Amino acid sequence: MIAGRKHAPQHLGRVLVLGLGKSGRAAVEYLLPLLGGRVDALAVAAGARTEESEAFAEAAAARGALVAFGDDAVAELAARACSADDRGGAARAAGAPAFDLGVPSPGIPPFSPLYVAAAASCGELASEVELAWRESAADSRWVAVTGTNGKTTVVSCAAHLLREAGLRADAVGNIGDPCIAAVAAGATDVYVAEASSYQLASTSAFAPDVAVLLNITPDHLHWHGTFEAYRDAKLKVLANLADAPRGVAVLDASNDVVRAEVRRLRALDAAERGFAYVPMGTADGMDGDMRARCGSDNAAFIADDGSLVAALDGREHALARADELAVKGAHNAGNALAAAAAALALGADEARVANGLRTFRPLEHRIEPCGSVRGAACYNDSKATNVDATLTALAAFPGARPLVLLGGDDKGTDLAPLVEAAHAHARGVVCFGAAGPRFATAFEADAPAAPVDFALECAEHLEDALDAALSLAGEGDVVLLSPACASFDEFGSYEERGRAFKALVADRAARAEA
Known part of the structure; x- marks a missing residue:
């Protein structure tokens, strides 16, 4: 082990990085300078092709990494690493795994073909967090x-x-x-x-x-x-x-x-x-x-x-x-x-x-204050991508009954706890996006249990949902985006959804003041 580090071997041998997400790219950047020293060969199973991953892979290959795309990438890289041995690289003992260490990106599930192939081809799999701690x-x-x-x-x-x-x-x-x-x-x-x-x-x-x-x-x-x-x-x-x-x-x-x-x-x-x-x-x-x-x-x-x-x-x-x-x-x-x-x-x-x-101040997209429209305070809780997170947000306003925007890319989870909590804490909900119809149906099915003044509205998109909530809101009310869903029906990420919501709030506030 290298003195002065947590648990860093002097020789890492052959290393396979699985995936080129944020952590995968960071691992490759760390390992590339070690080629020819602590690292005998650096292979990158890049996953699906995107413009970004292809550009990064091309640059990594120019610096000596072996790169392959697709579900068969690990087998291809193992064969290429063996070919490198034949040309004078570090020889492998009979029966030894093709790679000493594999660093899988967190987005690659353990039952995916790429992960399964890596597990069979690596002496050890260690996440980027594990690698960082060791180093x-x-x-x-x-x-x-x-x-x-x-x-x-x-x-x-x-x-x-x-x-x-x-x-x-x-x-x-x-x-x-x-x-x-x-x-x-x-x-x-x-x-x-x-x-x-x-x-x-x-x-x-x-x-x-x-x-x-x-x-x-x-x-x-x-x-x-x-x-x-x-x-x-x-x-x-x-x-x-x-x-x-x-x-x-x-x-x-x-x-x-x-x-x-x-x-x-x-x-x-x-x-x-x-x-x-x-x-x-x-x-x-x-x-x-x-x-x-x-x-x-x-x-x-x-x-x-x-x-x-x-x-x-x-x-x-x-x-x-x-x-x-x-x-x-x-x-x-x-x-x-x-x-x-x-x-x-x-x-x-x-x-x-x-x-x-x-x-300490609130983080973006986590019950984040983002302005007011005609006296109604608006909050961006776009990070609430599951029901549990939205249940937490509903209970965060003990002095108010918020109007809540629910919907997006449906995860198919049980909505009964959400309906019950909304009835207990909210003045109404606006169901929107791909999940909107299922959410609305759940609220309609439990309508007899709703407070007499509870509002249920439906909207196709986030912008429509905000406008519907604002039409119900008055001075001192709270309008809360806490969707209980992923964002992928309309947006590329919960961050994009949250920023879109904040921009819409700013636009409605400016219009109200004009």
Whole structure:
């Protein structure tokens, strides 16, 4: 191993990078300069052809990489690598895999032909997050955040708190630069990584100093195949925590699935467990103290006066109150609590963490204030691409009954909880896009349970949906885009959808003032 790094072999051998998404391109950029030294051959199974991937592949090939497109790319690259051996490259032992290491992009499902071929052709598969951790400086520290909803907010908030505490911390992974690009840049001492289930599924040695495990609810089943596989991928964030000096897990104990893991950890002897854990909340919610409930050594919770409290190593830290946070909603108070607990676990000063909580601002597309039209406040929550996220947003406005825009690219999930929550918290919904008819049918079927003043409208596109909501809204109302769907029926991403919504709000506001 290379001295001064986490777990970086001096010789990587033949490396296969699978896919040319953001993380795949970053991995290739990191590995290309190692060709002829630590890397004997670099092969890139580029997946489907796009203008962007073809341009990148051409440039990588000019620098010595082997590149192939399509489902048969791995077999083609293995044959080409063997041919390189015949021309004087590093010879392979009989029966040895064609590649020593494979780095799969997170967008490639494990049952896809490309992934299956790579698994059969590589001695080891390691996600870009795993590769980055291994290659990072031995004295660097890592915070890994995973969960179904809230990851990006927690990562951004934790990085903000750590910077406020005077540390060189950056948000990396699914937010910010890919982990391996940040490691290559060498400008970070604390990597706060948003780690998806896709990335964690291909980890083996990854040992963050602090692991934050948020809620786990059904999602991405098309990639993992079963909820159990999805859950287990998330739980891998804890697998090597005992290998980190003074490792700490921050766990959302208000979530049933995560609370089961808390119970498992509590049953272990401290020496057997090998790391500390901080349960956030209890089965009753974030206002529960697990020390009082179950005798836990540590706990994080929201006190009766609204204060965010984290108790670690026998010391209780009372931080900012929930009503002092710029981010809205009880769920964001929980996200802030998770970030604060992670920062404190790394030794951040209590006063600086408290100040950082007060100065942290809402992220784009996450219950983001985006202006008002004739006195109605508009919020962009385009990141709410599943029902659970929208349920959270519906409860974020206790002083108002929002008019909610629902729809987009339908994920086919059960809508009963959404209808019930909308009836409880909203003044009406506008169902739009490809999912609009199914959503409207669900609300129509439960119409007898709706409040007498509950409005149900339908629209074809996002623009029509906003106009329909604004026609119902008056001074002091809230118009909320929280679609509970992906965006691909009308937009290329939830970011594009959110920015389109904000532009429409700005246009309607300008018209109203004209």
